[in-house]
Amino acid sequence: MTTIYQVAEHAGVSLSTVSRVLNGRKTVNPKLREKVELAMQELNYRPSSVARSLATNRTDSIGILVSELDTPFFGEMVQAIEVTLRQANKHVIITVGHNDLAQEVDAVEFLISRRCDALIMHTEGMSDEQLAAINQDRIPIAVINRDVPGIDDGCFCLDNEQGGFLATEHLIAMGHRQIGYISGPRNKHDAMERLSGHKRALAEGGLDFLPEMVFEGHFQELDGRDGLRYLKQQNPALTAVVCANDWMASGAMSCARDMGLDLPRDLSIVGFDNLMFAHHVFPKLTTVSNPVNKMGEMAAKSILNRVYDQQHVLQPLYDAQLVVRDSVFDLNSL
């Protein structure tokens, strides 16, 4: 590998002149600049980002921590981050936490020891306090899908309450009155917010909220099956169910089919997240979109602002949007 020193020698200038050319300083004689650039070409010189990092105490790398990589949700998020950051000539180091606290902590230590300039994470495992502490004492953090007190200008969330509201409101507008709800785990913020939205829609629609019409799942496909079975049992006249994510909606769908129900005629289903497969299931799933790519982009830009002095306009809260497809039956049409 050619070094800056060899370039200097070849061009007949000093080390620092080459460094200046490299960093685009204006205070370089055009003739010298030309000579240096030629030398770099001839020697096929590539700057060592490692040496530069050591000297500047910056790595231009941002650590990413996600639960998984093999689902479109995280894939879209990470891709948006990578594209945004690489445009700014930064790079991403990706780690996967597998929803396991120990692995997440390990990953964060790993990223810090790699001297990342900042972290972007989507995690459920670490507590607000842990995150805030790291953000203050060690390294700037941006968080997606979570609102952590103590991390200012670094949290980017979907308006989950509004999303939950939208889903149920749609069902009510389509004439449904017997509506079940398959929620996410009680201890998850976003899950509970979605449920609140559901309750608000019920109230505004003049319907009573019945606790027995809520089944607590864990965002897994199987919970959709269990949930639907439970809800059907609670209320055989059920005409619709809203699921707190698309996976559970998909599970509810196959369960419904196993029960011999004709979809969407006999049962309407609404999902949440608008994952890539939402339009692959049959009937195509009506769901609430989660602009995860936008949030990824924002998280990246917030880092660009905080760490690299850029000036992007940030938007912390994202509106949910209802994506109407074919999984809700219009009872008014009868």
Next chain:
Amino acid sequence: MTTIYQVAEHAGVSLSTVSRVLNGRKTVNPKLREKVELAMQELNYRPSSVARSLATNRTDSIGILVSELDTPFFGEMVQAIEVTLRQANKHVIITVGHNDLAQEVDAVEFLISRRCDALIMHTEGMSDEQLAAINQDRIPIAVINRDVPGIDDGCFCLDNEQGGFLATEHLIAMGHRQIGYISGPRNKHDAMERLSGHKRALAEGGLDFLPEMVFEGHFQELDGRDGLRYLKQQNPALTAVVCANDWMASGAMSCARDMGLDLPRDLSIVGFDNLMFAHHVFPKLTTVSNPVNKMGEMAAKSILNRVYDQQHVLQPLYDAQLVVRDSVFDLNSL
């Protein structure tokens, strides 16, 4: 940030002793080792991988180049790579090429300037020659889903021919005789191998290969629609179609439904790749599995062998496997 020097001072030993402890050298007096370790604890010392990289000329980082990140195919691949590599205390720097040659070349330069120790790529854009040249002159490469002459012990492929064979063989076993084929682009290796397998199955099943029963697609969902329409027109008695990937199979499915066909009764469909959504479509898709996570793991291990002197056992060619679900109708049952 604490440095090795401060640790040395705190422990009352020399710089080099700390370094030895850090690298687990055996030639350190246990008492001193203990003192050093205590000092590291007390000062909350974290080694700087940047400084180490500069000194060792190694970054312990591996660059990844994929076309996309937002599809399960690449997601699974990258995740397998990350997990394998991080166990070995290496890390991955991920770039996305978007199927664009210029961006791919750019990404590779980027990764090299980041001083990655090796590259793992899944790319269609760069030529065999380009790849082989980079591998020889610049940086070790492992390639997934492609067999590049000149990259030894670094190519990991699915047996596409066998996969194509399996798909069609299954259809024939189920009594189908009028079988259409929606292929990938003619200029893609894997696409053509899958088609060869199809032809071999036809031949072994005693069926004629009819060129007009093949539609050339580009692996996009829409091609499945176009393909099915075309094939139906060529042969209205068509009972089955094999698609060279799951996306096109999904497209063919919705098209079939639009045509008023009852699936799988009126039309059997087989896909390829076994993407995550394959069991979300209805009817659940019978398809050929592509162990992309295994190949990712192997690619990672091959790098571990070549660059970091580890000794993993490698498997270059992977058997395709038929995953039987519900999208093929058994004509023998009539």
Next chain:
DNA sequence: CTGTTAGCGCTTTCAT
């Protein structure tokens, strides 16, 4: 505007 010099934090001979 250009060159000299001193680090950045670590590894690695080479002596002791």
Next chain:
DNA sequence: ATGAAAGCGCTAACAG
């Protein structure tokens, strides 16, 4: 077994 010293490739005062 331990320490001293040089160097990895670059940036950033500082002096001229």
